[in-house]
Amino acid sequence: MAYQLSISDIIWNVLNNPSLVKKMYFGPGVDSKIKSEYWHGTLWAESPLFGKEQLMISEEIYKCGDFVYYYDYNDNEQKLGRLRAIVLNEGDQYRLRIQKVLDYNDLPGTFKGELRQNRSLSGEVWLQDEPFLTITTSQISEK
Numbered sequence: 001m002a003y004q005l006s007i008s009d010i011i012w013n014v015l016n017n018p019s020l021v022k023k024m025y026f027g028p029g030v031d032s033k034i035k036s037e038y039w040h041g042t043l044w045a046e047s048p049l050f051g052k053e054q055l056m057i058s059e060e061i062y063k064c065g066d067f068v069y070y071y072d073y074n075d076n077e078q079k080l081g082r083l084r085a086i087v088l089n090e091g092d093q094y095r096l097r098i099q100k101v102l103d104y105n106d107l108p109g110t111f112k113g114e115l116r117q118n119r120s121l122s123g124e125v126w127l128q129d130e131p132f133l134t135i136t137t138s139q140i141s142e143k
Helices: 007-015 042-046 114-121
Strands: 054-057 060-063 067-072 077-088 094-102 133-136 140-142
Touching (some): 042 077, 042 094, 060 077
Antiparallel strands (some): 054 060
């Protein structure tokens, strides 16, 4: 004997059960030191279905995917990065997950070469895959 379960029916029943919906989380990603829930992860924070897509900072709307200038306290300089996700910290304050933008001088030696150096002269930059920085909204200076 076999049973066929419809995932859409299961989801419909779960989402239409008031006692379950009250216990579900539908907010932005959460930046947590101990990753114990699905919304603590990168996938949730970067998802347009669950994550927060935009945030107003100094009367300017910043959206995930925007390139931004931010102040890096470690290097005491302004840097360029790409806004990957808007998350909440454990104190319910918004934080921004930033993907680093590298110029030719920042590339590891194995990626340096004449072709990339020439392309960098025309302003080409590269995105670093990981790790992403997590910064405060006050570190953003402009798009």
